[in-house]
Amino acid sequence: MVPSGREIKLNWQKRIHATQLDDEIDFLSKNGGIYIWIFNGTPPRITYVGETECYIDRFVQHFSNILTGRFNTYAMTPEDDFVNYLNEYCHDKSFDEIDKNKFYIPGKPSPDFRFKNTYFEENLLKMHRNYLENLDFAFAKGNFKDKNERREMEGILIKGLIELYSKEANVEVLESKIPRSRQIPIGRISKNPSQSYEIEHQHDPLKIQLPEDIINIRGYDFESKRIRWANEKG
Numbered sequence: 001m002v003p004s005g006r007e008i009k010l011n012w013q014k015r016i017h018a019t020q021l022d023d024e025i026d027f028l029s030k031n032g033g034i035y036i037w038i039f040n041g042t043p044p045r046i047t048y049v050g051e052t053e054c055y056i057d058r059f060v061q062h063f064s065n066i067l068t069g070r071f072n073t074y075a076m077t078p079e080d081d082f083v084n085y086l087n088e089y090c091h092d093k094s095f096d097e098i099d100k101n102k103f104y105i106p107g108k109p110s111p112d113f114r115f116k117n118t119y120f121e122e123n124l125l126k127m128h129r130n131y132l133e134n135l136d137f138a139f140a141k142g143n144f145k146d147k148n149e150r151r152e153m154e155g156i157l158i159k160g161l162i163e164l165y166s167k168e169a170n171v172e173v174l175e176s177k178i179p180r181s182r183q184i185p186i187g188r189i190s191k192n193p194s195q196s197y198e199i200e201h202q203h204d205p206l207k208i209q210l211p212e213d214i215i216n217i218r219g220y221d222f223e224s225k226r227i228r229w230a231n232e233k234g
Contacts, residue, residue, distance in 0.1 A: 005196030005219055008153055010140040012203035018135045028056040038136040044211050045082035046161055049187045051154040066128050069118060073104045073131040086185055087169040094177045151191040158187045160217035160227040196222040
């Protein structure tokens with residue numbers, strides 16, 4: 001028997017490469033919903049989950065934050081697996097222990113802070129740009145009653161990915177020792193689920209290819225506080 005819960009249909013409308021966003025300005029300006037960042041590594045992985053009323057407004061913020069050093073970025077290549085990369089260069093490390101040439105994470109200015117080294121260093125700027133240039137973005141419209149349901153769905157997807165990636169890395173929770181960055185690799189949970197959910201992912205796999213990491217998340221059981229996965233028996 002399928003567990004009961006609020007039924008949400010996530011209609012994945014588009015997958016757009018970072019350098020092709022200009023071709024979809026009309027769509028980005030007129031729509032909002034759930035979105036994911038897909039790093040085109042081996043295999044493709046979800047590096048961020050978000051929600052918004054208007055895609056273009058949020059993405060202008062995101063790109064500005066990345067290029068000005070306010071978001072995490074990674075010196076990954078298409079040959080890298082995001083999970084292995086986080087496990088090697090981020091997991092269980094303090095700010096001082098992290099290799100800044102592999103994993104950029106914003107921090108509070110220290111006594112040795114310099115504007116030149118933070119905002120004008122060519123290798124760092126290249127890391128930010130290269131990270132963006134290896135991203136695709138997928139966008140989903142949902143039958144949400146209100147923004148609270150949309151935010152709860154964002155939280156469920158983040159919880160699921162953290163659970164999955166931690167399991168694959170064979171650690172309890174894949175995170176650094178830096179309090180403010182613990183969830184940043186996937187996103188911040190702004191609202192925890194207040195009810196059970198069933199999730200149906202709708203997309204044409206011939207037109208929009210999505211990582212199984214995301215489409216295998218099929219719901220949330222509020223009583224047990226557990227993610228429901230596609231391979232689970234009802």
